[in-house]
Amino acid sequence: MTRPPVDLAPLRRRRQRRILVQLACIAVSTFLLLPIVLIGLSALSSRTALTEFPKPLLPSEFDTESVLGFIGGTGVVPAFGNSVLVGVYTVLLALLLGAPAGYALSRFDFRGRDAYQVLILLVRALPIVVLSVPLATMFLRVGVDDTVFAVTLVHTALALPTTILITASIFVGVPRDVEEAALVFGCTPLQAMRRVVLPMALPGLAASSVFTFVLSWNEVLGAAVLTLGHRTLPAQVLASLADSPNAYRFAGGFVLVLPALLFIFLMRRYLLNMWGTTLR
């Protein structure tokens, strides 16, 4: 019995296509990862290895002196503390103000809802420069200029629209029935919130907090305009950029980039919700 000839061309084409896809993925990943590796290598090179030219891919001598020099630089450690403080306060304030609004958007159908959403979108479109300059003058007049509080306020305003949209989508994910069941069994609305809705929304809220923290951690311009003595880390790096050697710059860049790896790892399951659907 002879078998009919099998046409293997489509299978072969399919396999070729899979290999091409695989290669393209590796190419994109390399483009995105390689620069991070390079700044890591630069930051961990010794001073002498840094001046080598042409540079080998791997530095001839590893040393932590650049990174330690950066960390020991004037104002860096306090700036790091300020950055963390501003980030944490911004997360808390944005949740405190934004979550109720997100809840309202997810649960109620009310007049003015559209107007409110337009307001949020408008605020998202406003560049932060427009606010920073007048706010710097205003904060100076009120006497809260150059403080963690002032930066927190600006970062909160910046983060609020996204926080509201994200929390709204998180609360939409908590079924209404469960909340109503809690009410039927005798919870007050506040109790139902605390004991039923919040625990269910917690993972999403945590991810949204990381998002807000990243926003605040990375914000440069507002922080640089609003502070002088109490800078955040990016503002400190920006201000000392012009008169520092490359070793300082590379170490600073490395220290600024490192947390990103962690942030994205923490948020990876929520990324699509966060930057994707909710941004409409």
Next chain:
Amino acid sequence: MTGRTPWLLLAPSTVLLALLFGWPLAQGVLAAFQDGSGFTLAHWQRLFTDPYFGQALRNTVLLIVIVVPIQLVLAVGMTLLIQAKPRFAGVHFYLWAIPLAISDLAAGLVWLTVFADRGYLNSLLITLGLSEHGIAWLSYDSPGTMLFAVVVAEVWRATSMVFVIVVAGVQMLPPDYDEAAQVFGATAWQRLWHVTLPLLRPSLQVALILRTILALQAFAVAQALTGRDFPLLVGETYQWHVTLQNPSVASAVALVVLALSLGTAVLYLRALRQPAGGGAR
């Protein structure tokens, strides 16, 4: 439960936004058009005669015109790759998302290691024998290569954001249309061009508007790479405010950025408007 409850919940955020956006906005406009004695256009005159302003405006527009289309194409390509379910898709997705959490200042410093005079790119060129002493990529007298460096850094940093928006959009599409097209024998290219992309229009619109507005605000990338040699609009605000201590002119530059932001948003909404307006979700 309806009635006043939703507004009570919205009130705190509304008040803060009004205070921190509305009030400064009004103040900014006033500052740009006033001096001690009343209405004046002097700040604008000073701005327009400043040689950096023209350069900054041109650089910013150039940057957007070059970067945003590249990012859109790249992001759609990356989305198709992820949709093809490659091996280690999770790892690739994680790597492709990392730049989302990297600031433009950090991105500039990262690419400084590559484009610096004694950086990795020149080292590579010399090792390969393509150049004798390397190229001064970030030299103030070669705006072309400076633009190139800033473009590469911006593409590297901000394509992730477009990518994530497009992936989220693709995942919401009903698979029926694509399957139908496949049944009727459409090629992969035809399906992308005639089925997927038109359905993706709302996501692409969001990505376009957000990216353009954010690209308008980029400045620390250029600052980290070139100092003030490659000025961008927002960087000029920073210079006028922090270095030159002139909040009025700084406000004027900020208003230019604002006008450009609103202008592009309106332009895109007009151009990409859908019959049944998607609007806020």
